[in-house]
Amino acid sequence: MPVDIADIQQLVDAQEHWRGRQTINLIASENPQSPAVRALQNSDFMARYAEGHPNRGDEVRRYYQGTRYIDQIETMAREELLALTRCRQADVRPISGNAANTALALGYLRGGDTVIVNSTPAGGHISHNTIGVFGRRIQTRGLSLNLEAPRAIPLHYFPLAEDLYHIDVPKSLDLIAQTKPRLLVLGKSLILFPEPVQALAPLCRELGIPLLYDAAHVFGLIVGGQFQDPWREGATWVTASTHKTFPGPQRGVILADLDEEQERQYWPSADRGVFPGSSSNHHLHTLPALVVAIREMRQHATAYAAQIVRNAQTLGRALDDEGIGVEARDFGYTASHQLAVNVAAYGGGVAVAQRLEANDIIVNYNLLPWDTEPRRPSGLRLGVQEMTRYGMREDEMQRLAGLVSDAIKGKDVREAIHALRASCRTLHYV
Ligand SMILES: Cc1ncc(COP(=O)(O)O)c(C=O)c1O
Numbered sequence: 001m002p003v004d005i006a007d008i009q010q011l012v013d014a015q016e017h018w019r020g021r022q023t024i025n026l027i028a029s030e031n032p033q034s035p036a037v038r039a040l041q042n043s044d045f046m047a048r049y050a051e052g053h054p055n056r057g058d059e060v061r062r063y064y065q066g067t068r069y070i071d072q073i074e075t076m077a078r079e080e081l082l083a084l085t086r087c088r089q090a091d092v093r094p095i096s097g098n099a100a101n102t103a104l105a106l107g108y109l110r111g112g113d114t115v116i117v118n119s120t121p122a123g124g125h126i127s128h129n130t131i132g133v134f135g136r137r138i139q140t141r142g143l144s145l146n147l148e149a150p151r152a153i154p155l156h157y158f159p160l161a162e163d164l165y166h167i168d169v170p171k172s173l174d175l176i177a178q179t180k181p182r183l184l185v186l187g188k189s190l191i192l193f194p195e196p197v198q199a200l201a202p203l204c205r206e207l208g209i210p211l212l213y214d215a216a217h218v219f220g221l222i223v224g225g226q227f228q229d230p231w232r233e234g235a236t237w238v239t240a241s242t243h244k245t246f247p248g249p250q251r252g253v254i255l256a257d258l259d260e261e262q263e264r265q266y267w268p269s270a271d272r273g274v275f276p277g278s279s280s281n282h283h284l285h286t287l288p289a290l291v292v293a294i295r296e297m298r299q300h301a302t303a304y305a306a307q308i309v310r311n312a313q314t315l316g317r318a319l320d321d322e323g324i325g326v327e328a329r330d331f332g333y334t335a336s337h338q339l340a341v342n343v344a345a346y347g348g349g350v351a352v353a354q355r356l357e358a359n360d361i362i363v364n365y366n367l368l369p370w371d372t373e374p375r376r377p378s379g380l381r382l383g384v385q386e387m388t389r390y391g392m393r394e395d396e397m398q399r400l401a402g403l404v405s406d407a408i409k410g411k412d413v414r415e416a417i418h419a420l421r422a423s424c425r426t427l428h429y430v
Contacts, residue, residue, distance in 0.1 A: 023362050023421065024360065026383055028381050028383025032427060034292070034430035035427075036430070037248060037292045037293050037296075041249060043285055045288065046284065048284050051276075054067070054071035055068075073284075080291060081255070084301075085255050089254075089270070091270055091271065092290065095251055097214070098125075099252050100239035100278075103270060103277050104239065104270060105133045106277040111140035113137075113138045114155075115134055117155065117184075119157040163328065164369035164370070167186075167196050176203055177207075183210060186200075186230075187215055187217075197233035198233040202234075204234070212236065212239065216252075217241075218245055219245060219253075220245030220297065221245050223301045223305070224304055224305020225305060226305040231255070236262070240255070245305070247429075249290055249293065301429075304388065308384060311394065313333055316333030318400075319339070325343070326339055326342075327340035344378040348376060353380060355410070356404065359413050360421075365380055367379065390425060390427060390428070396420065
C-alpha cells in the first residue's frame with residue numbers, strides 16, 4: 001500500500017496558494033520559474049549520477065556509465081550559457097552560488113592566504129566572510145576567525161565611501177598595495193550599485209591578483225545588459241546563482257572570459273574546485289531546466305532587466321515620498337533589483353518584516369552598513385524581480401509603495417495586497 005501523503009500534499013498545496021498566488025514577494029534572492037522550467041525538472045535525470053565532465057567521442061571523462069543524454073544536456077547548458085554571456089569558460093556543475101564560491105575558495109586559496117572582501121554589514125555574503133568558506137579556508141591553526149583578536153586570519157574588508165553603499169576606490173587601492181592579497185572578492189548580497197571592478201583591475205593585473213566577482217544576485221541583470229559587465233571590466237571569475245534575478249532552477253555557475261594564458265593559470269582552480277571540491281553529482285534533473293531558462297533569457301533578458309531596474313527605482317522614490325527612509329537617495333536609490341530601507345524608526349528590521357508578513361508582503365530584514373548587532377538589523381532588503389516577472393510595472397510599484405508604507409505604519413492592508421496580487425498572476429518574459 002502506498003504511504004499516506006495527504007498531510008504532505010496539503011502543505012505543498014498551501015505553499016503554492018500562499019507564496020505562489022496570494023503574497024507580494026519581495027525577497028531579493030527568489031524568482032518563480034516558468035511552466036517549462038518547472039515541468040522539465042520532473043524526469044528520470046533526478047535519479048541519476050554523472051561525476052566528471054561529459055564524455056567526448058571515445059574519450060571517457062565520466063566516472064559513471066549511462067550518461068549519454070546527461071552529457072548532451074550538460075554540453076548544451078555550457079555552450080548556450082557561453083553564447084549568452086559572451087564568455088570563453090563555463091562550469092555549470094555547482095549546485096548553487098555558495099557551491100560555486102566554495103569551489104573557488106577550495107581550488108585557489110590555502111591556509112594563511114590574504115583576501116579582501118565586502119563585510120557583512122556592507123552587504124557581503126556570509127560565505128565571503130570570517131565564518132564563511134573564504135574565512136575558514138585561509139584559517140590556520142592558532143589564527144582566530146575574530147578579526148579583533150590579536151592573531152586573526154588575514155581577511156580584510158574593502159573600505160567604504162562616505163555614503164556606505166560604494167567601495168572607496170583610492171583607499172582600496174592602498175589596501176591592495178599594502179596587503180598584496182591572494183584574492184579579491186567583489187559582489188554582495190545587498191548590492192545596490194555596480195562594484196568598481198574596472199578601477200581595481202589594473203593594479204590587480206600588475207600584482208598578479210585575481211578578482212572574483214560574485215554575481216549571485218545580479219546575474220540576470222548582467223545578462224540583460226544592466227548593472228555592469230564584470231568580465232569585460234576585468235574580473236577573473238564570475239560566480240552566480242541561476243535562480244535570483246536569473247529566473248532558472250536552483251543551481252550555480254562559474255563563468256570566465258580568459259585568454260589562453262590566463263585560462264591555464266586560473267581555470268584549473270575552478271575546475272578542480274567544483275569537482276571533486278564542492279560538488280560531485282550535481283542534481284541533474286535541474287540541468288534541462290537551466291537550458292530552458294538560458295533560452296528564455298536569450299529572448300527576453302534585455303526587456304526584463306531594464307523593467308526590473310525601472311521598477312526598483314520607482315518603488316524607491318515612491319516609498320521615500322511616503323516618508324519611509326529609503327537608503328542611497330543621492331544616487332537614485334539603486335541601479336539593481338534591490339532597495340535598502342531603513343525602518344529603525346518603526347521598530348527595526350525584524351519587527352517590520354513580521355508586520356509586513358502579517359499583511360502577506362514577504363521581505364527580509366537586513367543589516368544596514370552601520371549596524372553592529374547581527375540580531376538587531378535596522379533595515380529591510382526589498383527586491384522587485386519576482387513581481388516584475390508577474391507583470392508589475394511603474395504604476396503597480398506606485399500602488400505597492402502606498403500599501404507597504406501603510407503596513408509599515410501599522411495599517412491592515414491584506415485585502416488590498418490580495419487584490420493587487422490577483423491582478424498580476426501571469427508570468428511574463430517566458
Ligand atoms: C552574494 C551572494 N553570494 C552567494 C550566495 C549563495 O547563493 P546560493 O543561495 O545560490 O547558494 C548568496 C545568497 O543569497 C549571495 O547573496
